[in-house]
Amino acid sequence: MRYSLLLSLGLFTSSLFAQQVVNSTGKVLVSPTMSVEYSVGEISIATLFSGQLVATQGFIQPNVATCIISASIAGQDSVCAGTPTLLTATGGIDYQWFNNSTSPELLVFPNPGTDIYQVTVTDASGCSATVTKTIFGKAVPNIDIQSVAALCVGDTAHLKTTGNATNFNWNTGANINNIIVVPSQTSTYTVVGFITNDCPNTASVTVEVRTPPQAISAATNEIIACADTISLHGNTPPASGSGQWISLGSANISQSSQANTLAKDLVFGDNRFVWSVSNAPCPGPATDTLTVFYSNEMPVLYPDDTLVLKGQAVQLRLLLNDSISQLPGYDLRLKTSDLNGDWSLATNGTLSFEPSLGFTGAAQAIYEICNALCPNFCDEAIVQILLLEPKDDIGETVAITPDGDGKNETLIFDYLDQYPDNSIVIFNRWGQKVFDAKPYLNDWAGTYNNKPLPAGTYYYLLNLRGEDEFVWGNVLIVR
The missing domain is CATH 2.60.40.10 (Immunoglobulins)
Structure with a gap:
């Protein structure tokens, strides 16, 4: 209780108590506990906020003033560390929190242990007070999961927890710290770890499941190329995998890591290429061999x-x-x-x-x-x-004696070296062809299919230079 000594120039009246409080010295000692109005006669009215007031020239003036205000912070006394909780300040119209927030409400995230939060409250009379709120942050366990990022379908994954949690609940139903899983497809695994039941923590891990690679180089394993550049086509590797073209010969591949690319500088015959696809950690790579037969040969025909x-x-x-x-x-x-x-x-x-x-x-x-x-x-x-129609009256008769004595063995024309493009046809008397040659080399010895012809007369048609240069004649085989 604080008392104030008042000097009065006249009658001193308390409006609160509606009575005079005058002593013989003209001084009054008061001890207000709330805002109280005091008056000195009919001169003036002053408001006392629990302090010492002194009358000056008939007025009561405050000398020292101390406010009385009811301010507080409402909120939880303890929460799980890091969990948001709402603090609400009351008792005024203006608020100034420690972080400069001016709202009556403040959302905080307590740290582990004790945190103290402070706000200054001002009421409508301008009176201010500072109050605090202490919150205890209960420990939340640290927890994480160690695992492979990807595995091949059918393989096992070991999921291991790390941190200081002592109890565990997995979304698989397991309640131990480490588990083994065999996912058939990409899956997410979650574990809830806690030290006390009211402050758990959660960790998750996704295990990607990959399929073994397949390599398909074309609809068939052999194709034909008529130019020395050809398009190579392979199947698209998995998004997590890769592909590579490999030339088994001297041909060059323009972009070997692309499924669809070009091979250049093929050689005549077989050119072999391998399309290789990998998808780690699955075993591999898978390969497919493509054979390209390059046929660049032209036929050459003669008349x-x-x-x-x-x-x-x-x-x-x-x-x-x-x-x-x-x-x-x-x-x-x-x-x-x-x-x-x-x-x-x-x-x-x-x-x-x-x-x-x-x-x-x-x-x-x-x-x-x-x-x-x-x-x-x-x-x-x-x-x-x-x-042509035979002309019996044209030509001469030449005799040959193919008996092996070295004389007159073959039909000979001495001038054939002047006509390198010559040709000859020899017929029997029935018009059947028994010999032809282009060019004629003066080597016919009276044979047909390498067998001796019967003795007799045969006739020849010698073409020296085109259809207008013909020589008709007879040849007599003598045996």
């Missing part, structure tokens, strides 16, 4: 021509003078033919021609051969068949 007698059918083996052995295979067709007879071409390259009745002159056709694997690699050649 064919022959001489026959009027009315004779013809069969020519067109491929004998062509270069096609380098091809992996070929397609043969008769591309064009004239109307001077019936033409047909067998798959083995034998051309058959049946001339129209009475036709003489040149019959022509064109045949084509293409690389069977690369159908744009083609060549063509012309076939010309001359059908």
Whole structure:
């Protein structure tokens, strides 16, 4: 209780008690416990806030004032450390918290142990008071999970807790600190750890489950290339994995880590490539081998021509003078033919021609051969068949005696070296061809299919330079 000594110039009245409080000295001692109004006669009114008041010139003035205000902070006395809790200050109209917040309410996150929170409260009369609130933060355990980040489907994962928790509850139902799981797909595991039941902590870990890699390089394992650059296509690796193209030869791969890329500088024949896919930690890699057959060979064809007698059918083996052995295979067709007879071409390259009745002159056709694997690699050649009518009154008779004595063994023309493109056809008396050659090398010894022909007269048609340079004659075989 605080008392104040008052000096009065006249009658001193307390409005609180509605009575005079005057002593013989003109001084009054009061001890207010709340805001009280005092008056001195009819002169003035002053408000005393529990302090010493002195009358000056008929007025009561405060000398020293001490406020009386009821301020407090409401809230929990203890919470789990780090858990938010609300503090509410009362008793005024203005509030100033320790962190400069001016709201009556403040959300705090107590630390482990004791925390003290302070607020200054001011009421409507301007009177202020500072109050505090003590909160005890109960310990929350530290907890974490150690585990592999990823595993292959079917593998086990060891989940180990770390920290100071003493009790555990897993979302798998287990209640021990370490567990073993075999997830079939990517899964999240959660454990609640606590020291006391009212302050738990939670930790989670996600274990990614990966599948073994697969490698698929193409729809088939062998393809054909007609150019020295080809597109390679592999399956897309898993998002967690990777792929790699590997050349088993001299070909170059432009972007080897891309599933779809280009291979360049192929060589003729087989070019082998491997598509390799990995997806750790699954075993691998998985591989698939692709064989690319590069066929860049062109056929090379040469013209064919022959001489026959009027009315004779013809069969020519067109491929004998062509270069096609380098091809992996070929397609043969008769591309064009004239109307001077019936033409047909067998798959083995034998051309058959049946001339129209009475036709003489040149019959022509064109045949084509293409690389069977690369159908744009083609060549063509012309076939010309001359059908002539024998002229008995033209030419000479030459005798040969193929008996092995070294004299007159073969049919010889001394001037053939002047006509390197010559050709010859020899017929029997029935018009059947028994020999032909292009060029003729002066080497016919009266044989057919390497067997001696009967003695008798045969006739020849020697083509020196095109269809206008013919030499007719007879050859007599003497045995």
